[in-house]
Amino acid sequence: MLALTCGREPRLIGDHPPPERRRGEARLGLRLAGVCDTDLQLARGYMGFQGVLGHEFVADVVEADDATWVGRRVVADINAGCGACRECVENAGHHCARRTVLGILGRDGALAEEFVVPERCLVAVPDSVPDDCAVFAEPLAAAAHVLDELGSAEPAAIVLGDGKLGQLIARALVAAGVKVTLVGHHTEKLALAAAAGATTRLEAEIERETQVTDLVVEATGSASGLARALALVRPRGKVVLKTTVAGRLEVDFAPVVIHEVSIVGSRCGNMKRAIELLCHGAVDPRPLIAARYPLARADQALQHAARPGTLKVLVEGTPR
């Protein structure tokens, strides 16, 4: 089958062996996948991942132990925990030490004709949510995970970064009634966020502002983004880091201590919450679609997604 793999470099393979479905797993046929910055990092060697790329998708269930899943349109939690440890029992298994993560860690991903996912990770997609929206469920879940960091009073937040993730975070926060200011470099992207209900500012406009909000979400992944976030946050406030792109950054921690600021890492979210946001139309991510490629040109989709400033690039499977 067709699959976009990540070995020493990303490679589109025409005769990749189809996945073996083990007990408890569902075999899925790809309808639509999204390319994420993490895919670009993995393709450059991040985490040493070798296998099929892709973790943002909507797919059809082709085969499953539980026959009621077969034929249904689904998304899935990409984290598959062991199911037995405390982390799995008490939480969602997102931090299970033995987890696999679809297309990222120990499990082939979704940029293929077919792939397998544990049945317990599946989330059904209602008919009211088109593929073009459902394919955003995974990054939207991660974006909406920021809501778990909100204080109770006067919800307001500044989101730094007008790229794919910043846009989804702004939308998830707006949908929850949070007063959002999205800060970016690109007027056309800020216009997209404004149309979705966010206040927008060019970065140059806020350069001298300090201690203006209790919650700043860093979605640029740059050293200057984190420094800006630490400048903008009020004493005892919170800076939520949403990207692993950052890697090693130099930070002046003296103000972090003096102002008693929290820096909080935030990764994956709840897929059901994402589907609910899409289902009720609270978030419409479709203006973020930049391009579409068939699976047979998935390598070109990756190249396109790597161009600076590109929003979401989609890869189309073959709906059954």
Place this chain on the structure above:
Amino acid sequence: MLALTCGREPRLIGDHPPPERRRGEARLGLRLAGVCDTDLQLARGYMGFQGVLGHEFVADVVEADDATWVGRRVVADINAGCGACRECVENAGHHCARRTVLGILGRDGALAEEFVVPERCLVAVPDSVPDDCAVFAEPLAAAAHVLDELGSAEPAAIVLGDGKLGQLIARALVAAGVKVTLVGHHTEKLALAAAAGATTRLEAEIERETQVTDLVVEATGSASGLARALALVRPRGKVVLKTTVAGRLEVDFAPVVIHEVSIVGSRCGNMKRAIELLCHGAVDPRPLIAARYPLARADQALQHAARPGTLKVLVEGTPR
């Protein structure tokens, strides 16, 4: 009067003008002061402070608007907020943008025969607390502030750093029933912490351990300390930063995001809580006293405190 000032370099002045007491302030006569690493930093130019050093003290009230204070033995919250802003009304004013901080920011400190402090900052010292304990109230308050970061279940913590602050943090946590492991380099200092009820480990013993606790307190102020803290903390756990000594550090933020760790700055604490801890004997900081100097040799006290590995150096005023 005698005062140890911080200008271009620390200077002991014999004829420093006595402080002017303004309305709402109390004039205090020094009994005993402590030298803190922050004093050493200020003496090297940190924060550009110019004035009398010193913010750890126990003193006698010489003069005050409220005559009931006169003659009482006191410590004080070193942060003097404006008293009017939201931060002052709702919190302790520790983050008031217009605050002064005794011996650190906009207000002459305690390493002098006399100094002034707002009356609303004063905390009376019960007779049961000797000067040698009361002089630790300010750093102990900062140490006990870590308790505000504790989760509810199974309280346990690792404290990195066997210096003055790490020792007090370990004691404050032990007094609160937290299972504390203090990690350091010096067997004799670890023995002090063990005598106070902490489990102790040499840093070399924990080098390969990862994700072992939900709360790590970083009190070394070093880049390696923060990296070690991030290695030791469990997913979704918290690293509390307790020192401003650190300054600029390079950190790999990818694991912070992947494991959804929080890095939380923590500064000053509640002085009444510190006095209660000292009053009930829950914490006895006296084994941490390394040396005593009269105020007339306060410059030598500062030099002594700057020697690597020195615990608490005290400076004696003239009790009335």
